[in-house]
Amino acid sequence: MLITRGLQPGMPPEEWNQTQPAKVKAVHAEYLKAGADVIATNTFGGTPARVKSFGLGEPAAQLNNKAIRLAVDAVDEFINARIRADEPEDPTASPMIALSLGPTGKMLPPVGGATEDDISREFEAQLAGIELSADLILIETFFDIRESLIALKEAKSVFPGPVAVTMTFNKNPRGFFTVMGNEACEMMKTLEDAGADMVGANCTLTSGDILTLASLLRASTDLPIICQPNAGQPSIRNDMPVYDQTPLEYADDMIRVLDVGVNAVGGCCGTTPEFIYEVFCRRRDRGIRSINTKEHS
Amino acid sequence: MREFLAECKNAVLDGDRERAVGLAVRAIDDGIEVLDVIEQGFAVGIREAGDRWEKGEYFLPELAFSAESMKAAMETLRPALIESGGKGRSKGTVVIGTVQGDIHDIGKMLVATMLAANGYEIVDLGADVAHDRFVSEVKNQQPDLLCMSALLTTTMMGQKTIIDMLSEAGIRNSVKVLIGGAPATETWASDIGADGYADNAVAAVHKADEILS
Numbered sequence: 001m002l003i004t005r006g007l008q009p010g011m012p013p014e015e016w017n018q019t020q021p022a023k024v025k026a027v028h029a030e031y032l033k034a035g036a037d038v039i040a041t042n043t044f045g046g047t048p049a050r051v052k053s054f055g056l057g058e059p060a061a062q063l064n065n066k067a068i069r070l071a072v073d074a075v076d077e078f079i080n081a082r083i084r085a086d087e088p089e090d091p092t093a094s095p096m097i098a099l100s101l102g103p104t105g106k107m108l109p110p111v112g113g114a115t116e117d118d119i120s121r122e123f124e125a126q127l128a129g130i131e132l133s134a135d136l137i138l139i140e141t142f143f144d145i146r147e148s149l150i151a152l153k154e155a156k157s158v159f160p161g162p163v164a165v166t167m168t169f170n171k172n173p174r175g176f177f178t179v180m181g182n183e184a185c186e187m188m189k190t191l192e193d194a195g196a197d198m199v200g201a202n203c204t205l206t207s208g209d210i211l212t213l214a215s216l217l218r219a220s221t222d223l224p225i226i227c228q229p230n231a232g233q234p235s236i237r238n239d240m241p242v243y244d245q246t247p248l249e250y251a252d253d254m255i256r257v258l259d260v261g262v263n264a265v266g267g268c269c270g271t272t273p274e275f276i277y278e279v280f281c282r283r284r285d286r287g288i289r290s291i292n293t294k295e296h297s
Numbered sequence: 298m299r300e301f302l303a304e305c306k307n308a309v310l311d312g313d314r315e316r317a318v319g320l321a322v323r324a325i326d327d328g329i330e331v332l333d334v335i336e337q338g339f340a341v342g343i344r345e346a347g348d349r350w351e352k353g354e355y356f357l358p359e360l361a362f363s364a365e366s367m368k369a370a371m372e373t374l375r376p377a378l379i380e381s382g383g384k385g386r387s388k389g390t391v392v393i394g395t396v397q398g399d400i401h402d403i404g405k406m407l408v409a410t411m412l413a414a415n416g417y418e419i420v421d422l423g424a425d426v427a428h429d430r431f432v433s434e435v436k437n438q439q440p441d442l443l444c445m446s447a448l449l450t451t452t453m454m455g456q457k458t459i460i461d462m463l464s465e466a467g468i469r470n471s472v473k474v475l476i477g478g479a480p481a482t483e484t485w486a487s488d489i490g491a492d493g494y495a496d497n498a499v500a501a502v503h504k505a506d507e508i509l510s
Binding site for chain 1: 312352353354355356357358359361362365396397398399402403406407428450451452453454455457458479480481482484485488
């Protein structure tokens with residue numbers, strides 16, 4: 001979404017919270033208009049290690065607060081417009097804001113040399129002084145359960161609201177595993193035991209594969225489950241990355257995902273507002289929330 | 298001898314670095330043909346670790362341990378190998394890095410380690426590598442292969458930019474280009490004019506062997 005608005009290859013999406021706030025807010029507005037009940041902040045790569053590696057001049061927490069403020073403003077403007085239009089359904093019903101947290105990029109042994117303390121400090125600094133105006137924290141796209149648990153612990157220590165954790169799984173001949181070998185259903189239980197309020201899967205998989213995974217996840221935990229797959233596989237058209245699923249195919253699968261008992265669906269890489277709108281239309285009568293994230297994709 | 302080679306294979310397969318180095322030292326002390334030890338021992342182990350990864354039996358940690366053990370054994374054997382005239386039998390030089398804006402090191406590191414373990418000379422540029430640095434390193438190092446990783450959809454466009462820059466600099470045809478990273482695909486590779494795509498470190502070795510053969 002930000003690339004189509006001119007974000008250059010190699011530039012961090014989080015920088016736009018500072019340099020192009022209107023464009024970030026416009027993306028939020030598009031998802032709200034498409035019917036999203038939850039929007040995710042542009043903070044996925046907002047840990048100090050990443051912010052610093054990009055040479056951004058601002059402390060991580062400030063950049064993250066700007067991102068939250070943009071989401072809050074977008075929601076306020078959306079509600080005000082609805083009130084002015086006097087829409088028949090409750091015009092004051094407020095969409096929610098999820099503070100998105102992604103992996104630090106630092107690896108624990110044996111793959112990397114980071115310690116658990118290094119990683120704790122990253123999330124601690126990202127969350128230090130953060131405004132608590134988000135409705136939930138969404139820890140997403142994690143692939144090492146140890147890092148997920150650290151992020152969850154840090155989030156819980158500062159944030160009184162619900163914390164969701166979704167990990168990213170690959171499908172292999174033996175089932176669904178993260179690249180580190182963490183098995184999907186076991187991870188749901190581990191996260192539940194550690195105090196997560198919602199669990200689930202996002203990124204990597206297509207909507208079809210997430211449908212297979214969804215019923216396995218449902219059987220593994222009593223917690224609410226979130227599923228946010230990609231819109232298929234990426235390729236390039238006119239110098240822009242595009243994904244190969246259509247909004248209709250995607251929405252069809254996501255309805256089935258809800259039917260197996262998943263509580264919230266949304267989209268990761270490649271799911272433009274058209275995808276969320278299709279899902280919204282199908283789900284309108286059932287009153288189940290949809291989530292969209294990854295506005296930088 | 299067969300038993301010794303099996304031990305070498307298993308040390309790598311189990312990801313036991315100390316055991317692998319110990320066996321490499323023993324091979325040199327006992328005057329065993331170094332090439333045999335590599336090709337019929339340690340390398341068999343790293344290939345089997347790769348097979349297990351593809352079957353979903355091994356994951357990154359296991360593969361990282363195996364690759365590390367292989368690398369350590371190779372480093373121990375290298376002086377003896379050079380002495381015996383083998384000169385490491387390099388299959389080719391590879392310049393590798395993760396593109397600008399992307400600090401993901403893990404997949405790229407593993408590809409580099411697996412390529413090294415399989416006989417390639419590696420020039421690892423690290424992560425978050427500027428586009429023009431890839432171009433200048435291709436000019437300076439004159440590698441057989443350039444490998445670029447991108448883990449984010451926001452950075453994968455960089456792979457295309459770099460290939461275009463190589464063309465503009467008139468050196469695109471002097472090097473084969475292999476791309477990888479979570480969002481990359483075969484279609485993406487052909488769209489942007491790369492020579493190949495690999496979705497994991499083991500596939501990268503197969504692909505490198507194939508396009509350089």
